[in-house]
Amino acid sequence: MKKENTNKNISKKVTNKKNIVSLVLIIAVYILLAVLVENKILNRQFRSMIVPIGANIMLAVSLNLVTGFLGELSLGHAGFMAIGAFTGAVFTLNSNLPGLLEFILAILIGGIVAGLFGFLIGVPVLRLKGDYLAIVTLGFGEIIRSIINSINFPSGLDPEGVRIMRKGTMGLTGIEIYSNYTWIYIATVITIIVIVNIVNSRFGRIMCSIRDNDIASESIGINVSKYKVITFVIAAFFAGVAGVIYAHNFAIMMPTEFDYNRSINILVFVVLGGMGSIRGSIIAAILLTVLPEFLRETSQYRMLIYSILLIGMMIFNNSDLKHKLIKKKA
Amino acid sequence: MTNVIEQLINGLRTGSIYALIALGYTMVYGIAKMINFAHGDIIMVGAYLLYVFIDIFKLPIILSVVLTIVMCSLIGVFIEKVAYKPLRKAAPLSVLITAIGVSFFLQNASLLIFSANPIKFESIIKVNAVHIGNVSIAGITIVTFIVTSIAMVLLTSFIKYTKTGYAMRAVSEDKGAAQLMGINVNRTISITFAIGSLLAAIAGILFLSQYQSLKPTMGALPGIKAFVAAVLGGIGSIPGAMLGGLALGVIESISKAYISSQLSDAIVFSVLILVLLVKPTGLLGKNFIEKV
Numbered sequence: 342m343k344k345e346n347t348n349k350n351i352s353k354k355v356t357n358k359k360n361i362v363s364l365v366l367i368i369a370v371y372i373l374l375a376v377l378v379e380n381k382i383l384n385r386q387f388r389s390m391i392v393p394i395g396a397n398i399m400l401a402v403s404l405n406l407v408t409g410f411l412g413e414l415s416l417g418h419a420g421f422m423a424i425g426a427f428t429g430a431v432f433t434l435n436s437n438l439p440g441l442l443e444f445i446l447a448i449l450i451g452g453i454v455a456g457l458f459g460f461l462i463g464v465p466v467l468r469l470k471g472d473y474l475a476i477v478t479l480g481f482g483e484i485i486r487s488i489i490n491s492i493n494f495p496s497g498l499d500p501e502g503v504r505i506m507r508k509g510t511m512g513l514t515g516i517e518i519y520s521n522y523t524w525i526y527i528a529t530v531i532t533i534i535v536i537v538n539i540v541n542s543r544f545g546r547i548m549c550s551i552r553d554n555d556i557a558s559e560s561i562g563i564n565v566s567k568y569k570v571i572t573f574v575i576a577a578f579f580a581g582v583a584g585v586i587y588a589h590n591f592a593i594m595m596p597t598e599f600d601y602n603r604s605i606n607i608l609v610f611v612v613l614g615g616m617g618s619i620r621g622s623i624i625a626a627i628l629l630t631v632l633p634e635f636l637r638e639t640s641q642y643r644m645l646i647y648s649i650l651l652i653g654m655m656i657f658n659n660s661d662l663k664h665k666l667i668k669k670k671a
Numbered sequence: 672m673t674n675v676i677e678q679l680i681n682g683l684r685t686g687s688i689y690a691l692i693a694l695g696y697t698m699v700y701g702i703a704k705m706i707n708f709a710h711g712d713i714i715m716v717g718a719y720l721l722y723v724f725i726d727i728f729k730l731p732i733i734l735s736v737v738l739t740i741v742m743c744s745l746i747g748v749f750i751e752k753v754a755y756k757p758l759r760k761a762a763p764l765s766v767l768i769t770a771i772g773v774s775f776f777l778q779n780a781s782l783l784i785f786s787a788n789p790i791k792f793e794s795i796i797k798v799n800a801v802h803i804g805n806v807s808i809a810g811i812t813i814v815t816f817i818v819t820s821i822a823m824v825l826l827t828s829f830i831k832y833t834k835t836g837y838a839m840r841a842v843s844e845d846k847g848a849a850q851l852m853g854i855n856v857n858r859t860i861s862i863t864f865a866i867g868s869l870l871a872a873i874a875g876i877l878f879l880s881q882y883q884s885l886k887p888t889m890g891a892l893p894g895i896k897a898f899v900a901a902v903l904g905g906i907g908s909i910p911g912a913m914l915g916g917l918a919l920g921v922i923e924s925i926s927k928a929y930i931s932s933q934l935s936d937a938i939v940f941s942v943l944i945l946v947l948l949v950k951p952t953g954l955l956g957k958n959f960i961e962k963v
Contacts, residue, residue, distance in 0.1 A: 466944070472706055473947060476898060476943070480899065481940070483895075484940050488934070488937055490933050601895070605771050609771065612765065641783055644775060645776065645780060645783060648776035655761075658761075658765065659760070
């Protein structure tokens, strides 16, 4: 399954050395992951983190497309994730299709619905700039969450065949656990490959030109708003897919999981990894998902340490010390 | 009709607290060009300090209030010196993330010290309600109105008529030019943080007196809403923050009472988005022409 997908994406390009190396690397990492998980070399705690790590990578990479390459600050990424998670979960709860097909359909539906909302939100909002866009996207994240809170979701049939309606605030329960390391690995790899290819295409160069100077881009005939909206929709789609997979990892899902703190966390991955660096986003998403778990030993101090590390890393990133170190190396 | 008036008054009360917090956001944004995400948590720090001074150290109320306000100002300046000053030349996003880090830090520090359980706290404002016709206005509402009005008048005259106020306006207009004119930019920024945190402390005290319960995350939501208020009014504009705060409070209270309490947040944010779509710099924000 995995091999086919990666092959398909890569075969579009010439099979050059770089692509073959990355294909081998992708398969090697998967085998390593499979060995680690199947032989229980990783303990339970780490195994349970594989899906969240993958989801965070997908979210970080897709947000990087908007923030790093298009240069627009979005604080509502968790909102798209929530849309994907809830549509996907409501779909699997209410349909009777066989497992695999159901899950694939759920992933597609979740992603498409999130992308649709990305379009509806993107068209009016992307006229705004900078901090205004940030606060409006944050607002949209909160709007989505309070709407989810206030509607009733059909969540399957009870033993007598009557459809159960659950209030959004109560969250969804009894979600079938489809996600495992294989699914999340495939989804993450596809996301990364698609986004890397977008970035390296003509479209990616257009995004960068808009980021660097939108007026100049417009003057050479680029339809700035069109490309902004398309980028936003792509990012929303992948956030939705990440949401579906994340939702099918736990049986219970609450709307409070998708509040603005999560959006901010995703942004932290992007900024800390380096804006416009896909590799950076991946590394930051892995590190910052694992780090709080490592700090769990120190239980109540862990978030305190996390926040200090966050401030320290930002200050270090912009300090003279770092430039000196880099100069020494070079 | 009475009901509508009472809802309006409730809205104005919450709105005036939002306005106080929004002023801090707007001033810091105007001068340092950064969204101080930790500003909302200063409210929480203020509330906890007041609780510590009154319920644990058993200090008299007036002294506790003064101490709370002074401490909050100092904390605000300290945060600026430690976390934001090294990033003065960094990209705006780095500063934003740092501010988020500070916000996490404050919340988790108070979580460690006071635990997550809400603490009950008896209101320090004991003024009887006033009845006008059928409408009754609670004591806390009257005190909130008086305190916020005084704070706003003092702040406006401070910025308009004092030398430091001139300096603040100059720095917010053009940092480089202000420095050339002999203004100490760093000191001005510190003063701005001090004033912003002072206003947040007052807001925290009023907020605590209204809800009478403390928890480490209490500052987050009012902080976000106040920021929305600041943007609604036009960020960087002081009358805008006041107007935005009051408008937000009224919209929130009316939609809670007549539409749906669950959707009230959604309505508040929708109003913000609608306003920004028509007027992208907020109600009283300055329009500037982008030059190539």
